[in-house]
Amino acid sequence: MTADVAWASRWVHETAQSIADHRDELTELDRQIGDGDHGENMVRGFRAVVAKLDALEEPPATVGEVLKLVATTLMSTVGGAAGPLYGTAYLRASKVADVTELDGKGVVAVLEAALEGVQARGKATAGEKTMVDALVPAVEAAVAAADSGGDAAQVFAAAAQAAQQGAEATVPLVATKGRASYLGERSAGHEDPGAASTALVLAAGVAASEAG
Amino acid sequence: MTADVAWASRWVHETAQSIADHRDELTELDRQIGDGDHGENMVRGFRAVVAKLDALEEPPATVGEVLKLVATTLMSTVGGAAGPLYGTAYLRASKVADVTELDGKGVVAVLEAALEGVQARGKATAGEKTMVDALVPAVEAAVAAADSGGDAAQVFAAAAQAAQQGAEATVPLVATKGRASYLGERSAGHEDPGAASTALVLAAGVAASEAG
Amino acid sequence: MKKLLNDPANAVVESVEGFVAAHADIVEAHDDPIFGTRVGGAVQGKVGLVSGGGSGHEPLHAGFVGVGMLSAAVPGAVFTSPTPDQITPALLAADGGAGVLAIVKNYTGDVLNFETAVELAEAEGVEVATVVTDDDVAVQDSLYTAGRRGVAGTVCVEKIAGAAAERGDDLAAVAAVASKVNANVRTMGVALTACTVPHVGKPSFDLPDDEIEIGIGIHGEPGRRRIPLAPADEITQMLLDPVADDLGLTSGEEVLLLVNGMGGTPLSELYVVYRQARKLLEGRGAVVVRSLVGNYVTSLEMQGASVTVLRLDAELTELWDAPVHTAALRW
Amino acid sequence: MKKLLNDPANAVVESVEGFVAAHADIVEAHDDPIFGTRVGGAVQGKVGLVSGGGSGHEPLHAGFVGVGMLSAAVPGAVFTSPTPDQITPALLAADGGAGVLAIVKNYTGDVLNFETAVELAEAEGVEVATVVTDDDVAVQDSLYTAGRRGVAGTVCVEKIAGAAAERGDDLAAVAAVASKVNANVRTMGVALTACTVPHVGKPSFDLPDDEIEIGIGIHGEPGRRRIPLAPADEITQMLLDPVADDLGLTSGEEVLLLVNGMGGTPLSELYVVYRQARKLLEGRGAVVVRSLVGNYVTSLEMQGASVTVLRLDAELTELWDAPVHTAALRW
Numbered sequence A, B: 001m002t003a004d005v006a007w008a009s010r011w012v013h014e015t016a017q018s019i020a021d022h023r024d025e026l027t028e029l030d031r032q033i034g035d036g037d038h039g040e041n042m043v044r045g046f047r048a049v050v051a052k053l054d055a056l057e058e059p060p061a062t063v064g065e066v067l068k069l070v071a072t073t074l075m076s077t078v079g080g081a082a083g084p085l086y087g088t089a090y091l092r093a094s095k096v097a098d099v100t101e102l103d104g105k106g107v108v109a110v111l112e113a114a115l116e117g118v119q120a121r122g123k124a125t126a127g128e129k130t131m132v133d134a135l136v137p138a139v140e141a142a143v144a145a146a147d148s149g150g151d152a153a154q155v156f157a158a159a160a161q162a163a164q165q166g167a168e169a170t171v172p173l174v175a176t177k178g179r180a181s182y183l184g185e186r187s188a189g190h191e192d193p194g195a196a197s198t199a200l201v202l203a204a205g206v207a208a209s210e211a212g
Numbered sequence C, D: 001m002k003k004l005l006n007d008p009a010n011a012v013v014e015s016v017e018g019f020v021a022a023h024a025d026i027v028e029a030h031d032d033p034i035f036g037t038r039v040g041g042a043v044q045g046k047v048g049l050v051s052g053g054g055s056g057h058e059p060l061h062a063g064f065v066g067v068g069m070l071s072a073a074v075p076g077a078v079f080t081s082p083t084p085d086q087i088t089p090a091l092l093a094a095d096g097g098a099g100v101l102a103i104v105k106n107y108t109g110d111v112l113n114f115e116t117a118v119e120l121a122e123a124e125g126v127e128v129a130t131v132v133t134d135d136d137v138a139v140q141d142s143l144y145t146a147g148r149r150g151v152a153g154t155v156c157v158e159k160i161a162g163a164a165a166e167r168g169d170d171l172a173a174v175a176a177v178a179s180k181v182n183a184n185v186r187t188m189g190v191a192l193t194a195c196t197v198p199h200v201g202k203p204s205f206d207l208p209d210d211e212i213e214i215g216i217g218i219h220g221e222p223g224r225r226r227i228p229l230a231p232a233d234e235i236t237q238m239l240l241d242p243v244a245d246d247l248g249l250t251s252g253e254e255v256l257l258l259v260n261g262m263g264g265t266p267l268s269e270l271y272v273v274y275r276q277a278r279k280l281l282e283g284r285g286a287v288v289v290r291s292l293v294g295n296y297v298t299s300l301e302m303q304g305a306s307v308t309v310l311r312l313d314a315e316l317t318e319l320w321d322a323p324v325h326t327a328a329l330r331w
């Protein structure tokens, strides 16, 4: 299958649901090495996104329009570090998704743009214990899946799985970006909340494909 | 035996020791129905009294001189309700003790003066859950003991025992004077800290006789 | 017990030392016996104001020493009234020849110790008037109690009487305005947590995680009753209603609304209480024309708040607005 | 969790409502998006100052809006930076034609959201300069971290830059003085207890009864290290020494000493810390010429304190002394 506008819209709904379901988990991760607001921030943001999406008079014409709505809504409702980072990720992604549906390569482009956006704003590289550590392996896996001819759903599924592994792999890392970096060595031993939420976001895209 | 100046001095030392030994107990009583400072207040006061007494160049000539030293020192070091009340009690007592030793009637006079002093300042009557509830039975018992020919030590012992019973009898009372009165009905079920310390003060006088 | 203290026995002295060092432009300390006076000493020809009481209520009282408010403050041990040998020299130091007003919160200990001190000061030839504050409506009837406690309303008495002294009122007039404020101010408080007196080392009462104490004083005493934790708006109503009822507020009256923190409650929560207290007052037709929100009369690190309403008239409002320059109140 | 709140989701809005009602003579609120500005709007021809950040640090920042300090403040959710759609209109509202200085505490979230907001405001034709405060010496090396955090020293930056704007400095000059303050101010903090974010409902970290966190930020984060509870004088030394060392204080230098409470610590304890911090500074030959003690940059109800030292010169002292009229700072 391909990832069309209806899929993008389902992706948003699935994300909102998954984030809400994992609110306390994300908050707890952030309480351990941050300031305990990541769950609430993301729930507030995606609740607003869903409200905006559902209130649209006309359905979005392109995947990019959906992603842009997510971008601007997250930017204006999330705050904190996650707001601008996710906002920029979706904004950059929206710019390479001015299509009615994404194929495998299209998914790769979207994920690459998202990663670039996060890195442009946050200046983090892999291994600094941030959401970048979920996105980098996601992009790599997506590229590999697309190269071997995967369709959008397959590419996305590969990315989501890699993101989940990437998030888990943040546990032993010592943070050098974001709020967890203030803890120095004490940040090791905990999963990064932003990487965890990134994995949830991508997993929601897979659920959206399966539901499609 | 009679209660002479040396006894009065021993009484002060015994009191200071006993109050220090019961500091936490008095504090705990005051924590229950007051503000938790009675133990500390009394310890501070009697520590100062002992220091002053021990620093005297010449030993006091009369029982009254000892009691007056206690009075002025408590007034200037205890604060709270207990400071002026005990201070006045000792001050009034000192005025009827301008002698080198007290007999049984002399002890009665001292206790009566102390009670009058507390009541003059604090306006409490028996049954209001204050130190008056230790002093009133103490005076009654002292009178009875003196009437039946008791010597100073016997009269004091009778008073001390009655004070102890009087203090214990404050447990069921609802306070209508002092800080405990703010609790209304909730003040019932706890012993009054001032009555408890009064019982200790009188018991220390008995110990002083026995040590004499 | 977790506190930023050294030996608890030195807590008051060390805190006063820090206070005086930080505010040397406003207050100077006298030690042995310990009390604080306005820098520059008594103002000749003006009535002096002296207050005092147990420590643990900071910024009360030393934080209110300065131009337009107190001339001197006398700190006792934590939650323990100071002694006459501290209070008397403070009364003498505050006298600029026009007499001194002693402002005493209504507690047996404070009243008795001030009584003696005033007698001694009068014996030295200083004219002293005393006003006893008793604004706490949680304590209803002096037949059954030591009478209402003086709590946060005391700040209003000190500010307004201080302004009257500053404008040159004589002792009788300053005492009269202090009494007028006291007659028109009412307070009620709530505790979410107890507080720990340093030398006691454990909380003043044991309160389960889901219960609060309504009708507390300012010495870590338990309140009149214990109730389940409730939303701020409901708690505020439990405080405001008895205050407004007891004041007999009628529609159109102008008031000052003071939401006072007990020491450990963040400012943001005090404003939530203020918001609802103001709404309730407005619902009764009262007009909130002056406000004060913050930690003014505290109980160490207790979490909780009190709501104070002062009925204003033109004179009281003018005196409230008069300049004040103290460590804790300044305009 | 025991707080004077209604629905945690409304905590910030209700608190701001109360704040604005209590200080209607100083601040007015804009809602949707929410921010606060000085009553009367931007002053024509003068540089505007805007700050903001997560809520939970009250009185920062709204308490510092007023003549001589901020023109506008932007509150985020608790411990969460506000969003550009709040910040941009605040920047626009603060512009009186002479440009706006944005004062941003150094946290990834605050920096990023302000960045976007500033871009948007500039696109509307407003000139904006940004100063990022980073006074927290607990965070040492930006190679290994997101860089030093902006903490209590931010108050010094806001006060002094506000005074520079008030006297008519142009945007470059106001930004330069803000940077100068930031370059000369250092802070370090300690937590005795954690704090509880309302929507989280449990403490930000678990701390045994006999341990404290040294080197905390202002968001309920744990500190750099956990140590056994110690006397105040020792704790104060652990805070003051790195601050003074990092500043490179030399003998004879004049400083401002700020002892800031984290929200739940009583004033009396802050003065105990002040006393020792001042002694230690004097031991190093520094001269404490200005002081501030109280709750200015808090972490909800956290018990603890931070020690801030600002190296002064004639200009900074004069600007510090200049009149200020805000809800939380006034002289």
Ligand SMILES: Nc1ncnc2c1ncn2[C@@H]1O[C@H](COP(=O)(O)OP(=O)(O)O)[C@@H](O)[C@H]1O
Pocket (backbone or CB within 6 Å): A030, A034, A035, A036, A037, A038, A041, A042, A079, A080, A081, A082, A083, A085, A118, A121, A122, A123, A124, A129, A130, A131, A132, A177, A178, A179, A192, A193, A194, A195, D079, D080, D081, D108, D109, D110
């Ligand atoms: N510089 C950065 N680059 C990439 N991601 C970052 C950066 N800084 C923080 N993050 C991510 O943001 C997450 C925290 O988000 P959130 O808790 O919502 O914001 P805040 O830290 O402002 O409270 C971190 O777990 C991390 O994944």
Ligand SMILES: Nc1ncnc2c1ncn2[C@@H]1O[C@H](COP(=O)(O)OP(=O)(O)O)[C@@H](O)[C@H]1O
Pocket (backbone or CB within 6 Å): B030, B034, B035, B036, B037, B038, B041, B079, B080, B081, B082, B083, B085, B118, B121, B122, B123, B124, B129, B130, B131, B132, B177, B178, B179, B192, B193, B194, B195, C079, C080, C081, C108, C109, C110
């Ligand atoms: N009016 C009074 N008359 C007699 N005794 C009183 C009166 N008020 C208080 N007391 C006594 O004082 C005791 C409390 O003393 P203390 O705790 O030292 O002072 P405070 O109540 O000021 O903290 C009470 O337990 C009671 O016995």
Ligand SMILES: [Mg+2]
Pocket (backbone or CB within 6 Å): A030, A034, A035, A036, A037, A038, A080, A179
């Ligand atoms: Mg966070």
Ligand SMILES: [Mg+2]
Pocket (backbone or CB within 6 Å): B030, B034, B035, B036, B037, B038, B080, B179
């Ligand atoms: Mg007591």
Ligand SMILES: [Mg+2]
Pocket (backbone or CB within 6 Å): B035, B037, B080, B081, C054, C079, C080, C081, C109
């Ligand atoms: Mg007491």
Ligand SMILES: [Mg+2]
Pocket (backbone or CB within 6 Å): A035, A037, A080, A081, D054, D079, D080, D081, D109
């Ligand atoms: Mg945050």
